[in-house]
Amino acid sequence: xxxxxxxxxxxxxHAPDDHxxxxxxxxxxxxxxxxxxxxxDFTARxxxxxxxxxxxxxxxxxxxxxxxxxxxRSAGDVRVLGVDPGRGDERWRAQMGVVLQSWRDHGKxxxxxxxxxxxxxxxPYATDRIRRPWPVDELLDTVGLAVHAERRVHxxxxxxxxxxxxxxxxxxxxxxxFLDEPTVGFDPAARREFHELVHRLADSDETTILLTTxxxxxxxxxxxxILILAGGxxxxxxxxxxxARRVAGDAEIRWTRGGERFVHAxxxxxxxxxxxxxxxxxxxxxxxxxRASLEDAYxxxxxxxxxxxxxxxxxxxxxxxxxx
Amino acid sequence: xSPTGAAVRAGVRRGVIELRNTFTNFQDLWNYFFPTAVLLVxxxxxxxxxxxxTTFSLGARTLPSALGMGLAFGGMLxxxxxxxxxxxxxxxxxxxxxxxxxxGYLVGKITLMSAVxxxxxxxxxxxxxxxxxxxxxxxxxxxxxxxxxxxxGLVATLPMGAVIGSLIENPRNLGLVMLPTMGLxxxxxxxxxxxxxxxxxxxxxxxxPIYWLGLGMRSALLPDGLAAVEMDGSWRHxxxxxxxxxxxxxGLVxxxxxxxxxxxxxxxxxxxxxxxRAMQRVV
Numbered sequence: 001x002x003x004x005x006x007x008x009x010x011x012x013x014h015a016p017d018d019h020x021x022x023x024x025x026x027x028x029x030x031x032x033x034x035x036x037x038x039x040x041d042f043t044a045r046x047x048x049x050x051x052x053x054x055x056x057x058x059x060x061x062x063x064x065x066x067x068x069x070x071x072x073r074s075a076g077d078v079r080v081l082g083v084d085p086g087r088g089d090e091r092w093r094a095q096m097g098v099v100l101q102s103w104r105d106h107g108k109x110x111x112x113x114x115x116x117x118x119x120x121x122x123x124p125y126a127t128d129r130i131r132r133p134w135p136v137d138e139l140l141d142t143v144g145l146a147v148h149a150e151r152r153v154h155x156x157x158x159x160x161x162x163x164x165x166x167x168x169x170x171x172x173x174x175x176x177x178f179l180d181e182p183t184v185g186f187d188p189a190a191r192r193e194f195h196e197l198v199h200r201l202a203d204s205d206e207t208t209i210l211l212t213t214x215x216x217x218x219x220x221x222x223x224x225x226i227l228i229l230a231g232g233x234x235x236x237x238x239x240x241x242x243x244a245r246r247v248a249g250d251a252e253i254r255w256t257r258g259g260e261r262f263v264h265a266x267x268x269x270x271x272x273x274x275x276x277x278x279x280x281x282x283x284x285x286x287x288x289x290x291r292a293s294l295e296d297a298y299x300x301x302x303x304x305x306x307x308x309x310x311x312x313x314x315x316x317x318x319x320x321x322x323x324x
Numbered sequence: 325x326s327p328t329g330a331a332v333r334a335g336v337r338r339g340v341i342e343l344r345n346t347f348t349n350f351q352d353l354w355n356y357f358f359p360t361a362v363l364l365v366x367x368x369x370x371x372x373x374x375x376x377x378t379t380f381s382l383g384a385r386t387l388p389s390a391l392g393m394g395l396a397f398g399g400m401l402x403x404x405x406x407x408x409x410x411x412x413x414x415x416x417x418x419x420x421x422x423x424x425x426x427x428g429y430l431v432g433k434i435t436l437m438s439a440v441x442x443x444x445x446x447x448x449x450x451x452x453x454x455x456x457x458x459x460x461x462x463x464x465x466x467x468x469x470x471x472x473x474x475x476x477g478l479v480a481t482l483p484m485g486a487v488i489g490s491l492i493e494n495p496r497n498l499g500l501v502m503l504p505t506m507g508l509x510x511x512x513x514x515x516x517x518x519x520x521x522x523x524x525x526x527x528x529x530x531x532x533p534i535y536w537l538g539l540g541m542r543s544a545l546l547p548d549g550l551a552a553v554e555m556d557g558s559w560r561h562x563x564x565x566x567x568x569x570x571x572x573x574x575g576l577v578x579x580x581x582x583x584x585x586x587x588x589x590x591x592x593x594x595x596x597x598x599x600x601r602a603m604q605r606v607v
Contacts, residue, residue, distance in 0.1 A: 093421075108346075120333070124327040
């Protein structure tokens with residue numbers, strides 16, 4: 001499988017796979033006469049962290065809501081934890097967690113009461129492998145709300161409230177977790193703590209996580225694989241590194257010599273610099289080598305999709321890079 | 325334990341927690357005591373007047389009628405209002421994201437509404453007994469009648485409240501239900517007997533549960549002689565059972581369908597859209 005897929009390239013018939021937690025084939029969604037999703041394909045294995053990126057209006061939320069079973073799709077073959085989300089029952093529901101953006105619901109509840117109450121619904125779905133629900137005190141510790149356990153929800157700050165949202169999402173020890181823009185409104189410290197939590201969930205509990213975000217840095221830190229959704233299709237699917245390298249294979253080298261500025265793009269940056277220094281030695285100043293970042297890749301891919309062309313990716317990557 | 329059993333138990337606990345929470349903030353306490361205070365003051369000043377054609381205190385006649393009205397309000401309007409508000413703020417979506425959460429949510433609401441109805445009755449009844457005479461509060465039969473009227477009243481009004489709450493999307497439209505209900509209270513003989521009203525107005529009043537809840541409560545707490553001033557000169561228990569029973573059946577048939585349809589449509593983006601609208605309202 002290539003790291004960066006073109007839509008329609010991977011059209012080979014696909015065999016059902018028990019290890020796939022998410023299996024989405026040719027997912028289509030149409031509102032009235034407007035097509036929002038034109039055939040979305042992707043899969044996720046157990047314990048994988050997927051980041052779904054894309055411009056506003058690309059269909060990220062629609063996709064997630066279809067997978068959560070909150071919205072019926074127009075067409076396509078979708079399996080979530082082996083079940084069609086349009087027909088998921090309560091047992092299926094108990095295996096997944098949804099982190100919702102809360103606002104002012106349950107404002108009069110104490111944090112501990114709310115988590116204990118919601119946990120009660122999961123108790124009948126405990127298995128030998130997964131004990132459900134997550135014990136409240138442990139959970140409060142995990143999300144860093146232990147000192148606020150007795151406070152009312154409406155007294156929490158924005159960041160504390162988002163942590164509570166995460167706690168509610170994982171109280172049933174989900175095998176699959178949906179996070180829609182989880183760190184909006186987090187300060188840097190809360191963001192880092194949250195990232196550690198996601199790593200812990202994915203590594204030790206083998207939770208599969210699908211998150212959406214606009215923060216490319218966050219996607220790069222958290223995700224094993226990045227999906228870029230634009231124009232109703234997955235236009236790229238691969239690890240952050242792979243994406244950056246595939247789309248913008250060249251590194252950019254800048255230097256000055258004799259007061260003049262030079263910019264050069266090269267695939268073998270190290271070799272180019274070695275040659276440069278050998279030729280000009282001390283005359284080379286302000287040397288700078290910049291690898292293509294995920295952001296460059298993202299901008300290039302989305303730009304291409306939106307302009308309808310698919311040529312000269314790298315050139316445009318540097319164009320956008322220079323404007324900054 | 326079966327998942328459904330666990331959800332029902334969690335729902336009852338939910339109702340108890342929510343009830344406890346209503347005693348911890350000013351807004352909820354105000355909702356308990358303000359209408360009660362207004363009614364008590366009204367009854368206090370009506371205590372000297374008499375029911376037409378009798379020597380019985382009009383204030384004492386109003387108390388049981390008001391208890392009936394309170395049940396109808398609590399069952400229909402307050403539940404409807406909570407459903408609309410909690411749909412807007414995402415409480416329902418949370419329930420939907422939880423296994424059997426909708427069942428737990430509804431059981432919780434029924435528990436809460438029933439408990440609030442009891443509390444409200446209690447805080448009206450007890451102070452009123454200090455200045456109103458002639459109520460049959462020592463008779464076991466009175467309490468038995470009060471109990472079945474109250475239970476049947478809740479069964480008749482709660483599902484309809486759920487239906488109304490599911491059909492209204494915007495909290496501002498709650499007024500559309502609130503105003504006609506107020507008019508209905510005036511028609512339903514809560515504060516004054518309606519024997520003098522034109523026949524068609526009496527007929528309209530007798531279609532809805534408020535009239536029958538008032539009548540049922542009067543039949544429980546007033547002396548038997550007072551039946552003479554009701555329509556037909558009787559407490560009409562069979563008719564009360566019949567009309568409230570019909571509302572109960574209608575509600576119990578409609579509510580699951582309407583609630584399911586409403587719940588199916590809930591999703592994160594819908595809640596977000598409502599939040600956006602509500603924010604614009606505030607500004």
